[in-house]
Amino acid sequence: MAEAHTGAFGSHILINLSTRRLSYFEGERLAKTYPVGVGKASTPTPAGSYRVVEKIMNPGGVLGTRWMGLSIPNGNYGIHGTNNPQSIGGYVSNGCIRMYNRDVEELFPKVSIGTPVVITWGKNGPGSESLKGSPRNGLNGSKAHIVQHGETLWQIARKYGKSLNSIIELNRIANPDVIYPGQVIMIPA
Numbered sequence: 001m002a003e004a005h006t007g008a009f010g011s012h013i014l015i016n017l018s019t020r021r022l023s024y025f026e027g028e029r030l031a032k033t034y035p036v037g038v039g040k041a042s043t044p045t046p047a048g049s050y051r052v053v054e055k056i057m058n059p060g061g062v063l064g065t066r067w068m069g070l071s072i073p074n075g076n077y078g079i080h081g082t083n084n085p086q087s088i089g090g091y092v093s094n095g096c097i098r099m100y101n102r103d104v105e106e107l108f109p110k111v112s113i114g115t116p117v118v119i120t121w122g123k124n125g126p127g128s129e130s131l132k133g134s135p136r137n138g139l140n141g142s143k144a145h146i147v148q149h150g151e152t153l154w155q156i157a158r159k160y161g162k163s164l165n166s167i168i169e170l171n172r173i174a175n176p177d178v179i180y181p182g183q184v185i186m187i188p189a
Helices: 099-111 153-158 164-171
Strands: 011-016 021-026 028-034 048-057 064-070 078-080 089-091 116-120 144-148 186-189
Touching: 011 048, 021 099, 028 048, 028 099, 064 099, 078 099, 078 186, 116 186, 153 164
Parallel strands: 011 116
Antiparallel strands: 011 021, 021 028, 048 064, 048 116, 064 078, 144 186
16 A cells, blocks of 8 residues: 655645544644544544545535545545534544534545545544654654555564554554554554
8 A cells, every 4th residue: 555645735634533633734734623523443444544535525414515535445434524413523433534514614625636644543642743744754753554465463563673562552452463454553652
């Protein structure tokens, strides 16, 4: 999977699953942070580096007033509005990122097809920090590792000289036997 690089002037989106916040950056400047609803435990939002691949106005129903489809494999995931505004701020969706309709309407015209979107379990609210050019650069001093086909969490821990438990804790991994190619694993500082 290709990394989501952001140029000096490019916009990008960072979604922090732990704080349930979507941060929109214009270059390195944090332009706005929005509250979101994300996937529930049984249907989690996949962490990783993706891009916006589709934009639809007024999809209607549970998708609210705007839809921005993401390049997440094996599913139809996106950032969208909602007809259930009380769900914002919770772990509630089937994996999509829900926004208040007014917020997604504000964000929609600023986002282009191809805009990088990084979804991560941050620690201490990294939604307020920029990616500093690449998802591999540290949030709170940590590094991001993009899982390659065939890798195990144990191999990743060994590669970086970190304990398996520290990686599991930082990423809130429920089952260390289940990771997938393209997933972003944060490596403790």
